[in-house]
Amino acid sequence: MKPRIHLGSRVVGAGDTPYVIAEIGVNHDGSLETAKLLIDLAKNGGADAAKFQTYKAETLASKHSPAYWDTTKEATRSQYELFRKYDVFGPDEYKELAKHCASVGIDFVSTPFDDAAADLLAPLVPFFKVASADLTNTPLLRRVARAGKPVVLSVGASTLEEIDGALATLRAAGATS
Structure with a gap:
């Protein structure tokens, strides 16, 4: 018997159609409406899940961690500052995104980067990434x-x-x- 796993709305395993995860991450730029639009686009593109990232900047990077990117293209000067720029959604926004995903028929997934994020996401996601x-x-x-x-x-x-x-x-x- 081939191993199979239940991922959200599908059961997948060897020989099955791939389970496609649309990586939205923080590309919503802090806008709930943009996040919902990206969910809609993911669904229309055939994805099975829309995936975000859930973190708090202060648990992810030191305020003194230097930039490792081209600061002429991204003006933030530290890793903390960059993560903070996109650290705008809280429990209400993640619940709203999960609700929107359900309304359009796509699984809501978000990668937790700390224990608090995992606890927040546990009732909202069908699996952890x-x-x-x-x-x-x-x-x-x-x-x-x-x-x-x-x-x-x-x-x-x-x-x-x-x-x-x-x-x-x-x-x-x-x-x-």
């Missing part, structure tokens, strides 16, 4: 595993040992898929 940068973030992996939902891991630039470690952490904390 963990960023590759958090593959070794054991506390966050434990938190999402304990929510009892499927977990999708990004593994870009990770070693096999890091991937195995993340899977072991998730399973030890109760994740089943």
